[in-house]
Amino acid sequence: MTDLKGQFFWYELMTSDPQAALAFYGEVVGWSAQAFGGERTEQPYHVISGNAGPMGGIMAIPAEAKDCGMEPWWGGYIGSADVDADAKRLADAGAKVQRAPDDIPGVGRFAVMADPGGATFLLLKGASPEGMDAPSPMTMGHVCWHELYSGDFEADLAFYTSRFGWGKGEVMDMGEMGSYQLFSMSGGTDFNSMSGGMMKKPPVMPEPLWLFYFAVKDIDEAMSKVKAGGGTVLNGPMEVPGGAWIIQATDPQGAMFALAGKRAG
Template structure:
């Protein structure tokens, strides 16, 4: 069983039109979905990639909509003790946006903002059985985590300090600043990088975590995005390792990203 403490392991879309979003991502990424059987107060759809469940889709809650929330993807970080971690991370520069509380049949969670203002959630599952993070690059799952940091230096220190992530190579992006590779697994025995942190560009309205979903051929995926009413913001662009990425918004306006391959021919 994978130790999820300090790692992103569940991804959630809050959207203005859950059914349309499920159809869009089902076509673009290949997800299947099923309703969650628990009592969350709102319909919740669990989405699965090729290696099993990875996240959920739900409507933006009325109170959040009244506060101006627009469609967005959020990520849950595993916690062994949500209350203790919320306090500990606050002392390290984060901010509690929603105090720890229980979700019936799911577990205990809290909503946090890192020092630069990007939102993430803490979650301890109600069941002692944890989820296994799939190995490799299974289609439909998250292959990369990217933070557009509101405060690059403080955020990097926060994630590598308070959450125990490991720094990898730092790449100079000129006027855009530094792109710092990070690994959520931690320690020299786990050298694989799982994401990157970079300063939020001026075009980005707020600091945010961006999640890259794994697809096959990137060009075919681009066609599915545009055919389904999404908008490609950037790419396809080749990245180290021989893969290609795009950044896009879905038809409801939530930002997401894809990582795939391109036929050499």
């Protein structure tokens, strides 16, 4: 099994309408879904799967989070061997503990963190001793790219590379938008090992955040399904190195996500 400590490996949508979100992403991305603990649960957690198996979940925004103003949002979990120790270690390095370590019965122990620039991520140590295999690049329905819109670019870059051991790749010049720093969660520095990129948060973004790209077969077909399903395409399609095309969008409930895929012909 792949060692996922220090790497994003589970992705979760908290939304105002889980059933609508399941239908939307099922059509756009092609996920299958299964209720964790059974459909009769008052607020079921639906595990979503791509071609290589489970990769995340969809759930209703918890009442306490909704009362604090949480809007629909995609979050990513980073693997941890010791959530309590990591939360303290990361807080000492400039992160903020947004929710103290706690247990999810039958799932594991987690914590909600914010990096030095303010973008939220989560830590998770699973209750099961069995790990997960990371899917191959561009496996349909899985996250193929991770993008940070940073609130403090230099501090965040130093934070993730020093505290998680991420490797720095090429720096791409984005013109007026500044630099786009490629990174590898595995610690590599060559282009083929890259896992994502980070850049300074553009003024149009309301807050720093992590954006996750889901792999689809045909970007134009997927874009049409986004629009037909009530989502909004914010940017793209745009070609990126490696021959893929991307779009950035919001789902009907307002959560931001992105897609990557080929173009027919």
